[in-house]
Amino acid sequence: MIGVLGGGQLGAMFAMAARRLGYRLAVWDPDPDAPALKLADLALSAPLSDPTPLKTFADAIEAATYEWENIPVAVCETLAQRIPVRPAPQILRVLQNRLEQKTFLTSRGFPVAPFRAVSFPDRLVVPQDIGFPCLCKTATAGYDGKGQWRVSGPNDIRPVREELRRQGHSPWVLEQFLSFEKELSVVVVRAADGDRRIYPTVENLHESGILRMTRAPAQVDPGTAERAATLAGSVVEAMEGVGVFCVELFLMPDGRLFINEMAPRPHNSGHYTLDACTVSQFEQQVRAVCGLPLGEVRLLCPAVMVNLLGEDLIKVGSGEGLANLLRTPGAAVHLYGKKSVRPGRKMGHVTFLSEKPDAAWEAALALRRALGRPGLPQAPPR
Ligand SMILES: Nc1ncnc2c1ncn2[C@@H]1O[C@H](COP(=O)(O)OP(=O)(O)OP(=O)(O)O)[C@@H](O)[C@H]1O
Ligand SMILES: [Mg+2]
Incomplete structure (x- = not known):
């Protein structure tokens, strides 16, 4: 058991x-x-x-x-x-705290956005090497973009300080806002004997801090995908992590890669592996936890994953909307069976599979239209 x-x-x-x-x-x-x-x-x-x-x-x-x-x-x-x-408690301790995580990554020479610790709301100042815009994030317990405030200019400092005081969840991390070209992520699996598997580099689209779509493989040049995979693999190696990890990355317009954050567990951006890879990220977690040989991470066909949030269930969670989705060739529908439906809550996801990458992409865009969100997820300033 x-x-x-x-x-x-x-x-x-x-x-x-x-x-x-x-x-x-x-x-x-x-x-x-x-x-x-x-x-x-x-x-x-x-x-x-x-x-x-x-x-x-x-x-x-x-x-x-x-x-x-x-x-x-x-x-x-x-x-x-x-x-x-697995992963070991000392790894959990580092990764569940943004400050400790960034400090670890920096100490090992991995690239992260310039950051500072903020221990008290009144100490929130924006040093020159961070500059505007920047983001203030809680060090612990944040998820899906919750517990983050954008500081666009000097006038925002006072209201954000008030927010921090109200929230009272010290400490916080202030970090530079990176005007990335794309967000990428890489799922890495490592066994107790050091054996390691790296899934293809994928591309993520967020809206209001919540992941909306993942495209596998990422539409980037092969050199960039390879650099992302190597970077993610080295981070997990540096931690001597055993289990499944996801490394979230920012790809800058000049080709540089920065690590946004990493998770010591399977990741939403790896859900496509359930339907599109030989062995899923979840089965790899079972294998790593139980000391079994790791499995192949081959992408069997291009895939696009779309998350279904609480507000999306009204459109496609039942009735004709769901029937249309279930009829779509190459669509794998997953509904999590959560009882309480709230806006922004992850209720399910759909993975579109197609030998022709454009067809999976088109099917995902058709679902976006059915959800009343035509076009690509936009990441407005938060
Ligand atoms: N420094 C930054 N520069 C630009 N965008 C950022 C930065 N930090 C975060 N974001 C945006 O906000 C999203 C969510 O941020 P982050 O990954 O830190 O939050 P989270 O709450 O831990 O999210 P999750 O648990 O869903 O991964 C990022 O995927 C990215 O789109
Ligand atoms: Mg994240």
């Missing part, structure tokens, strides 16, 4: 991959409606800081992983005294 901390859609897709290989699952999530709990042999719904379920969980499992990084490191440390926890 494998233990999973966190029971969202990433945990559910992990659970399905684990079941396919014959494993049983223990899932622990505070939300009784969490999608992965329904797929678990042992479903624990209680706060992750609660010591009582920890014993039940620990006694039931032989290896553990997590599906998101905002979980207590202490729980992983306790588990790691008895069983393999």
Whole structure:
């Protein structure tokens, strides 16, 4: 039995991959409606800081992983005294905090946007090497662009300080806003024996800080895709990470690559691997956690993934909208079965597959039109 901390859609897709290989699952999530709990042999719904379920969980499992990084490191440390926890708790500790993550990356010579720690709202100033515009982000617990404020010019400093005071989630990171040409990401899998697999470099489109579309492979020249893959592989190597990691990158107009952030788990931009690759990112997580040989990461055909958010479900979550989607050749529809539908909440995704990359792209754009969002996701200033 494998233990999973966190029971969202990433945990559910992990659970399905684990079941396919014959494993049983223990899932622990505070939300009784969490999608992965329904797929678990042992479903624990209680706060992750609660010591009582920890014993039940620990006694039931032989290896553990997590599906998101905002979980207590202490729980992983306790588990790691008895069983393999992958990625290791010390990696989780670094990656769940933007400051520690950026400090680690910089110390190893990896390129990140110029940044500073902000410990108190009143200390928010914009040094010259960062300049305007810049972004202030919470160091911990941010996701889908939540907990981020744009500082466009000196007049924004005071209102952002007030926001930080209201939020009270210190510390924060102030970082330069990079006018990137494209956003790329790379999923890297590394086994305990050092064996490593790198999925194709993909291209991501965000709207209001939320991932909307992923195109695999990225429409960049082969040299750039290769540099991105090499960079992502070296970062995971530098951490001696075991498990699945995603490295998010900014490609600048002059060809430079910067690391935005990395995640110690399968990533939304890797969902296309479920339908378009020989072995998915979730099955690789199972293999890495259980000490099995890693699988092939071959892209079987070009793919475009479109996320379905809460507001999209009205259009394509049921009825004729869903029927049209299900009828579309090459469309693989995934719905996470979350009970509460909220705007901006990730409710499902569709991956369009086609031998001809343009056809998958056209099908994805047709879905955008059906969702009432014609054209490409735009990233307006936040
Ligand atoms: N320094 C930056 N310059 C330009 N754009 C940025 C910068 N930082 C973040 N963004 C934009 O905001 C998006 C979300 O930011 P980031 O990845 O830091 O947030 P997050 O909340 O951790 O998101 P997620 O968990 O969805 O990856 C990025 O993918 C990018 O589009
Ligand atoms: Mg991100």
